[in-house]
Amino acid sequence: MLKLLRYLKPYRTAVTLVLVLIFLQSLSSLYLPYLMSNIVDVGVVKGDIPYIIKIGGFMLLVTIIGGICAIFAGLFASKASAGFGQILRSKVFTHVENFTLHEFDQIGTSSLIVRTNNDIMQVQQLVNMMLRMMVMAPLTAIGGIIMAVYTDAKLSLIIVVVMPVLGLAIYAVLGRGISLFRVMQEKVDILNRVLRENLTGIRVIRSFGRTPYELHRFDAANLDLTDTSVRVYKIMAALMPMMMLIINLSTLAILWFGGIRINDGAMQVGNLMAFIQYVMQIMFSVMMVSMMAFMIPRGQASAVRIHEVLQMVPEISDPISEKMTGETRGDIEFRDVTFSYPGAQEPALAHLSFHIHAGETTAIIGGTGSGKSTLIHLIPRFYDIDSGSILVDGVDVREMSQAHLRAKIGFVPQKAVLFSETIAQNIRYGNENSTDEEVRKAAEVAQAYEFIATMKNGFDSVIAQGGANVSGGQKQRLAIARALVRKAEVYIFDDSFSALDFKTDANLRAALKKEVAGATVILVAQRVSTVMDADRIIVLDDGKLAGIGTHKELMNSCSVYREIVESQLSEEEIA
Incomplete structure (x- = not known):
């Protein structure tokens, strides 16, 4: 996948803007819980209505700025990923045009069509998500951890326990998903080949009355792809309940131990509310990564298949120095x-x-x-x-x-x-x-x-x-x-x-x-x-x-x- 990212170079300005905008969006989302804690601990507790209105208006401004950053980040990310897909399709098509008939036979026409269309689309979508989620998730997670520790260091020990558990759950799913997604793309190749043969040979199929046989052949390929897809998504589907269970248990632990600290006078209510939001932001970042788990394995498998095409060296190449022909023409x-x-x-x-x-x-x-x-x-x-x-x-x-x-x-x-x-x-x-x-x-x-x-x-x-x-x-x-x-x-x-x-x-x-x-x-x-x-x-x-x-x-x-x-x-x- 990393080897294909070099085709993003023409859009480095857009990528830079995405990174800056996502950074500003992350700062705004991290700043909001701090402002909310001040409203609760100062404005609500003391009954200071002007302070509540003042900080509340400032929160609205920060939210608007964050929203604008998110909109433009999505716009530039879409532009960069779409351009990346265009360049990649052009590179693959141009490279395939130089293939000899042997290379076409080796990979197969149907597989080349799938790799040029479906696989590049998968990688393009992955790049779009990476520019947004994969940048935003670590920024929000790291910022959330810093702010949570700043809010209450002792209560932050809960995060130390939870994060490794989440990491292991995601790793277990990703480890099994990558190999199965590659198999699934190969099944797409087979289904595409059967479909292509049926459409191009429809006259032969009908003239020999082989329509039932071809229907059976298509159903077999279709069912094979479906079974593989179901296996993959069963594994992926197990991730979300695990995530929700861990997040809910974390929230319960925070409320339990936070309540004890408030009762002991070591923590204020506003700080507990802010702490919960920071932990939720951290968990949300991890959830974004888990959502990427649905796309990373398939995108990675597609990237490998695309790279195989681009790395294939045609057997026939032009000489470094060309010899000129003589005066005879057609000998x-x-x-x-x-x-x-x-x-x-x-x-x-x-x-x-x-x-x-x-x-x-x-x-x-x-x-x-x-x-x-x-x-x-x-x-x-x-x-x-x-x-x-x-x-x-x-x-x-x-x-x-x-x-x-x-x-x-x-x-x-x-x-x-x-x-x-x-x-x-x-x-x-x-x-x-x-x-x-x-x-x-x-x-x-x-x-x-x-x-x-x-x-x-x-x-x-x-x-x-x-x-x-x-x-x-x-x-x-x-x-x-x-x-x-x-x-x-x-x-x-x-x-x-x-x-x-x-x-x-x-x-x-x-x-x-x-x-x-x-x-x-x-x-x-x-x-x-x-x-x-x-x-x-x-x-x-x-x-x-x-x-x-x-x-x-x-x-x-x-x-x-x-x-x-x-x-x-x-x-x-x-x-």
Whole structure:
């Protein structure tokens, strides 16, 4: 938690003002019992009405000043804590943006969402309470003890007995609460994951009639979280009755022994009343700390989870000194590349060596799980390889900045992802400086202009969340348009034509050939008809290079490719 408090630095002025205002508020609350004792011992006992009015008016003034200090302290504390939360969310989001796909897999998307929203909110609330209660409580407690001893030193021995008992009670509760709150946040992660999977997969769930199963799965996660929450709050609930019992017994002891001292003439009634108020203030301070006990364990658990994210160092980082690429644009070479996913027993790709010359169209084909998508994910350096090297324009990708490398690439993923913005904004995502004419041209080449024109607002039509208001083929075409508007040196299409009919596929490939002439094009496809015309075809089999060459060359030299072709085309088409 302390490591996160450094993000309060921009609000140190507000924090300082809170401390000063809380100090003044505490002084006012400590001064009031002293004034009240004077009213009783001097004004009431002697029947001095003017004195009572005078001191009573002064008490009212002190109360108003204390109230104003409390209001402004709350205002500045809220401002500082809200700003702290904003900075922390920004830091976490910015840091997560630098994560590789491995880090996302390691923590989990659902957990990252919970940590960025729920956990930061818990810490923000804790900071707000700490700036007020955790500052006010010790000031009031210490001041109350000093004033109680000043009022009657002997009677103050009761405080010496009570305070350790209160401390032990709070420590016992906090000790058990911290670990359980961490478990509770993990249960929130699980519940969030189940909920997210249900919402994103609602079509699959309904199509297979698995709604009852998913309801059971959600209920199980929900019940698990509820049980843990009940266990935590049962422990916390035991604190308040213990506190009230101790406070009431303390008050009874003060009245008992105070009455004896008044009877002996060693103490005045006003002093006893003031002493009781000081003890109540001390107890109230301890109660404030106990109220914090409901927030500290959960806030601490959340702070640890946030710190874990901020401390995680991305596996992929930019080099200290970047090497510049040569004059060639779009030249890619794999040199004995081997790559394994974390925890995998066998490499996903093993000893791959090939050269994609600038301006060529290269197709990658192979069976399911052969490593096609993995291969193209290595070019923009989504993962780092185990051994070997990948060169783009003659420079190892590990010796280039990620921004420089990816600026060369127009990437169309296997699963088209669209954002909840207009169609124009989604296409312009590839190049924010593109003109309306360039956006329209990219849509035409991607065979998307026709269906865009039929929509009510055309390019200003808003895409629903997850692209729910467009079909799979339309998503793919918009994703292709987004890559084309980038005007990249290298275009990578990861099975990006799978949802298109044969006519649209053929028209798109014909338009692409003219539009990206001179650029390097890499196609990953399942259809042989999509890759037959490529300048070069790379055939993968179980992560290894099974063959490389043109369609005719591979038909004669590569049995894996020949099997794929024969499974898709008739003898007449092959001939």
